Amino acid sequence: MLTSTTRRKRTATILALAAALTVAAPVVEARPGGGGSAGSRGSRTFNAPSATTTAPGAAAPIQRSQTQPGPGMSNPGMQAPAQGRRFGGGFMAGLLGAGLLGALIGGGFFGGLGGIASFLGLILQVGLLVLLVSFAVRWFRRRQGQPAGAGAPYARTGLDNGPGAPNQGLGNAGPGLGASGPGASGPGASGLGGMMGGGAQRPVQQRQIQIGPNDFQSFERLLGEVQDAYSHEDKVGLRNLATPEMAGYFEEELQANAARGIVNRISNVKLLQGDLSEAWGEGSSEYATVAMRYALNDVKLDRNTNRVVETEPAEATELWTFVRQPGRPWILSAIQQTS
Known part of the structure; x- marks a missing residue:
């Protein structure tokens, strides 16, 4: 049987690996613009x-x-729907990382985790950690993606x-x-353009x-x-x-x-x-x-x-x-x- 200290160390290592897999940056092409828009x-x-x-x-x-998009207008370029796919992929990567690490340490995917209850508890912990990390990453990305401020050249x-x-x-x-x-x-x-003092919206000429x-x-x-x-x-x-x-x-x-x-x-x-x-x-x-x-x-x-x-x-x-x-x-x- 593993001691509680050993089990905690193993769990911490697995969770750290899952987090690292979750926040890994997506691969982009080189060139100016990084292959993005x-x-x-x-x-x-x-x-x-x-x-x-x-x-x-x-x-x-x-x-x-x-x-800035006009008032009431959608902004499809800034919605980044791929974030949902990254979340799902990161969660599965975290589970895969836990399984691989368990196999490397010994006992396979289920071994050494104190039975099915401990395994389910570990999965729950990994899932919660992945959720927290994903939410944090998305929050920071939204903060970074905000416009630099009004009056930017050509905006x-x-x-x-x-x-x-x-x-x-x-x-x-x-x-x-x-x-x-x-x-x-x-x-x-x-x-439609911006509103001026609560008046009618005016199109950009x-x-x-x-x-x-x-x-x-x-x-x-x-x-x-x-x-x-x-x-x-x-x-x-x-x-x-x-x-x-x-x-x-x-x-x-x-x-x-x-x-x-x-x-x-x-x-x-x-x-x-x-x-x-x-x-x-x-x-x-x-x-x-x-x-x-x-x-x-x-x-x-x-x-x-x-x-x-x-x-x-x-x-x-x-x-x-x-x-x-x-x-x-x-x-x-x-x-x-x-x-």
Whole structure:
């Protein structure tokens, strides 16, 4: 028979293993944006971009943004339904960890736990711990996902209620950029802006803008420059190429890489195909969402030895949104993954 002290130590070890399995971070791809969808598209942030030839499927909703949805409007990109699946997976992982640890220590899954009553008690304790840890993790993630505050650059209240601009004259848009896809002039979903002093809700005013070959050349150049700055962990360069919001997300990813002792090296970025999804103006800002399929060499290296730790897919298709102010160049405002 095991002593009570030994049993407590074994139980504590099992519970610690279950907790570690529960809170393990999900694996994401490398590249700027971490293979997720983040940033701001002005009043269209929570609207799906129009489909194009390059990206005919639905775009992943934006999961992180400083843009606030309009009053009474849903915010599908911030609901993160996958958390429920992570909870279920974490709970089963905790049970599996308990079984494996019991088998390693001796006596199999049931042995050494003081009979069926002790086993059921242990399962109950593991379940309660997993619930508490899951709730705590979700609470902290919600806290971290809250907007950084009103007045963030390019953040706007409300949802789209205007048509996108047609893509005209793009036959000579650049090496990898062809004519627009079927969604280049599709209308956005209607929405409402903020309320002013309890008065009527007012829609965000939008206007059409023209996107030409020079703009597409800027988008292609930014694709390579952002990847290069990210690869060299050039935070100053990223702040010059992207909005403060996106630059902040990139810096978080770079800090996470440093904490893991790895560096993400990206090279040979080449645009294979690209076309315009939407282009519009609101206020003094002009926006353009572009679907881009590109090739790249993307690896993660150990910081100390330069040993290859991970190799990522050699091709990616993403929707990048760019924004510019009068007299200023285009900069990156959002990245969305495709289905």
